[in-house]
Amino acid sequence: MKIADVINAQHEFFRFNHTKDTDFRIRQLEKLKQLISDNETTLYQAIFNDFGKSEFETYLAELSPIYHEIDLALKNIQKWSKRQRVRTDLANFPAKSYLVPEPLGSVLVIGAWNYPYHLSLIPAISALAAGNTVIIKPSELPSRTSSAMAKLINESFSADYLHIIEGGVEETTELLKYRFDKIFFTGSTAVGKIVYQAAAEHLTPVTLELGGKSPTFVFADCDLPMTAKRIVWAKFLNAGQTCVAPDYILVEKSIKDAFLQAVQHALQHYPQTPETEIDPLTGRYVQIINQHHFQRLNSLIETAQDKVHFGGNRDTDSRFISPTILQDITFNDEIMQEEIFGPILPVIAFNDLDEVIQTIKQKPRPLSCYIYSKNQKLIDKILNEISFGGGCVNDSLMHLTNGNLPFGGVGMSGFGCYHGKAGFDTFTHYKSILHKPFLSEPSLKHPPYSKWKLNLLKWFLK
Known part of the structure; x- marks a missing residue:
């Protein structure tokens, strides 16, 4: 038709x-x-x-x-x-x-x-x-x-x-x-x-x-192995081609090295090279959708090649990009100028939370935000100060699975x-329906109008 x-x-x-x-x-x-x-x-x-x-x-x-x-x-x-x-x-x-x-x-x-x-x-x-x-x-x-x-x-x-x-x-x-x-x-x-x-x-x-660049905060008091495991799953599901994937990590500088080590450990079951034998049940690590998106992601890795902490392997023919971790990233790096939408995870270490929050607030509002901490004051601070569509505390992505939570963005997301x-x-x-019976009709709202009616109206409608 x-x-x-x-x-x-x-x-x-x-x-x-x-x-x-x-x-x-x-x-x-x-x-x-x-x-x-x-x-x-x-x-x-x-x-x-x-x-x-x-x-x-x-x-x-x-x-x-x-x-x-x-x-x-x-x-x-x-x-x-x-x-x-x-x-x-x-x-x-x-x-x-x-x-x-x-x-x-x-x-x-x-x-x-x-x-x-x-x-x-x-x-x-x-x-x-x-x-x-x-x-x-x-x-x-x-x-x-x-x-x-x-x-x-x-x-x-x-x-x-x-x-x-x-x-x-x-x-x-x-x-x-x-x-x-x-x-x-x-x-x-x-x-x-x-x-x-x-x-x-x-x-x-x-x-x-x-979409948008969804931040993930990782604080020193979190359960580090659990945090890394949950972030890795959420980021690299569908090879990072997820609108609510953690786009980048903001980790307290005191635990940056431990966090990177925990993430690398959590990636041990993810392939670093294209699989040669593919089982339809378990599949391959998901391909990048097409060559255009592959080349875009490939360019982002090449630009930050000296900051690759782990991964970074690519194969053009199979449109394969291994889970890639970038360290020592700043908000000025090219990887931070657009939504990544792929299996590349930049890590930014910070000391001053207020400074980081102000930087995020100057950028388009993200679709999601994730916070890993046991400190309720820190959690509340981020929830109250940063505008975003939705998110999780001590998890990522899983808010989508609760049908009682509306899902959507705000602003540019x-x-x-x-x-x-x-x-x-x-x-x-x-x-909207107002349904009245034919019982009576007050004369107050009908002409002729008078001063006493106005006074009564003001008292009645206060």
């Missing part, structure tokens, strides 16, 4: 209230969950062919969160969709006040390449749970993954309800010419600005999930949020 035909069909389908039935939404989400479950093998193979990503990592970071999001929605759709009573003020007594949740309408979800199933389907699940029709535009970079999703969904769902449109910049540009009732975009800040500008032509509300109830709310409009 042509893009215009799909969009028009979805507008028409929504107009006839088909998606407002919560039982219909539940059936569709159950169908989607079963479809994914029945075709896990196909999905594993597609993403393995694109990234070399293992079944284990794909289930952990892609499919499991999708199942969790569907289950959370199925459990709560009926409750989330009910009218919500709120207090009525004295001026409107007697009356009742309530909010009526209603779906926004036709939604466009533009997914990202680094977690192609997760970042395309989870926003779509929230939109479907809220009662919208959805067009998904997955990233074209992992082409086999995109094709696998499109084939499964487009053969199983009617295009006027849920449909995937594949393609690159041309198709995305074409989609953005049309009016949607909501656009949800995950990707870079640069492309996010383009999406936002296109949406403004139709006054379409937008949620932008972007994005705006709007999703996951769980927050996702339902993102794709919902709450109509």
